[in-house]
Amino acid sequence: MDRFDALQAFARVAEAGSFTKAAQTLHMSKTTVTQLVQQLEARLRVKLLNRTTRQVKITADGAAYYERVVRLLADMEDADTSLSSALAAPKGRLRVDVPSPLARLILMPALPAFHERYPEIQLHMGVSDRVVDLIGDNVDCVLRGGEVTDPSLVVRHVGDLQLGVYAAPSYLQRAGTPQHPGELDDTHHRTVGFMRSRSGKVAPIVMQRDGEQLEVQGRHVVAVDDGNAYLAAGVAGLGVLWLPQYMANEHAARGELVPLFDGWQFDPMPMYVAFPPNRHVSAKLRAFIDWVVELMAVHAPLASRPGKPNS
Template sequence: MDRFDAMQAFARVVEAGSFTKAAQTLHMSKTTVTQLVQQLEARLRVKLLNRTTRQVKVTADGAVYYERVVRLLADLEDADTSLSSAAASPKGRLRVDVPSPLARLLLMPALPAFHARYPEIQLHMGVSDRVVDLIGDNVDGVLRGGEVTDPSLVVRHVGDLQMGVYAAPSYLERAGWPQHPKELEDTHHRTVGFMGPRSGKVAPISMRLEDEHIEVQGTYVVAVDDGNAYLAAGVAGMGVLWLPHYMAEAHAVRGELVPLFAGWHADPMPMYVAFPPNRHVSAKLRAFIDWVVALMAQHAPVVAPLNRTAQCISTCRMVAASSDATNLAT
């Protein structure tokens, strides 16, 4: 038994949920795939899969083994790629996690161009606003907004989302048009709360007018932890929103949202790509990061690199001595 072939066959069966489909993607016969998995189970003396005439399900032991196998196969693939001419044409599976609104409005529309340039990269893209355990979830990298406070991660600042304050016409008709941000703390005004993924707390709105800097907490009747739901609540008239311009633009054009507080500027939201310092920066991860950097340069260019860098150094572990980290940071 070739252990590499057996592990690859097992992983593909788990992902496809079928020996037949796994065999097709591996360009093997169903009999060969079945034999490889059986030989692997015999060697390990553990049942990895439960088979019926209708479906294949991974066992508890099989699920644990699968996560280790996937990581091992990815590391082997990266090692081969980094030492061959294939480095010029990245390939293989890449697991990333990105915010849901950014995926829907910016990344997905641009994805055909990424695929055309890197046709052999298979993206497994988690789309959420949750906090991801990069090691535990076996994720190669994440794209996130806000300052990165995990000191165990290597980060690259890739852009700054310009923010604004908006409300639906239905809300303004009901509550009145506020002239100053502090009016949002009046009893008759409401905001839509956005809960931090770690703390569950609702962050205040931070705004500036020349030398004046204020933070407004506001009062909310609904708070959510997903960007798309946050936007939908605001469009429905549930309260005032603090939004990146790219999320609000189409709704403002259609008259579904109205910008508030002319002359005031909301603090921009920094965007970062992060990955574990002990994770090899493969050619495919580097390609993804370069693509994200180019997109952010179009839609959310960095506005204050020196200030952001100082903030990042104070909160993040920058592994500048590593060639991978150095290349990503330039």
């Protein structure tokens, strides 16, 4: 039995709650992962995991052992990255998950410079607007817009996206140009709905002007849970959009989208990097986070907020 492989297999099964998921993320067969954990339990003479046909649950002894194993694995990685060569050139596979519009418009165009700086980092980038299970899916970190509500995650505020309301000329020709946001609740106006991935509820538009704050739900004929599809629906004239300005800029410059409600203001959408508290911040993860911070400083600089430090 390779003790390192066994410890890694046990930690991954404990995190994922599944031998199958652990095997996938470790690029091993399920049989190999099962045998490694069984061999570890036999060596320790302790049952670490309770297995049923539906789920895998960690035992009390297993939970205590897991905490020490995670620290040990982190220390081992620390020992590797403490070498000057490793610090100079972070390397290895890094799994991240990012929103689809941000990937298409900001991250992908900048990736050549990232890989020129860190040629030994292999990025596996999940691109979606869904909420991922960082531990279960073995994701090192996620980049997300909006408040992070999971208190178990370590979160870093890296930027603020400025927002705006837009509509396609074809929509405005058909429905007329609204002069006040409240008109979006009129029966003849339509919005494009953006669904929150967990609840499936459509997010409202919230804005303010001269002390007046307004929340508009609107009426939609289509609602989606993907940013690129949301933008495409608005450009196609299916309704009024509420979205980050960086997504609309090119289309507005070409006349495919028209900004609405001049003078109305929106709270910026915060951008966060989040990762599990037990996930060691390796040199490659730190390099990626620092790169994201640099990008956001250009495309979505932190906005000053009364009573809140920009950190």
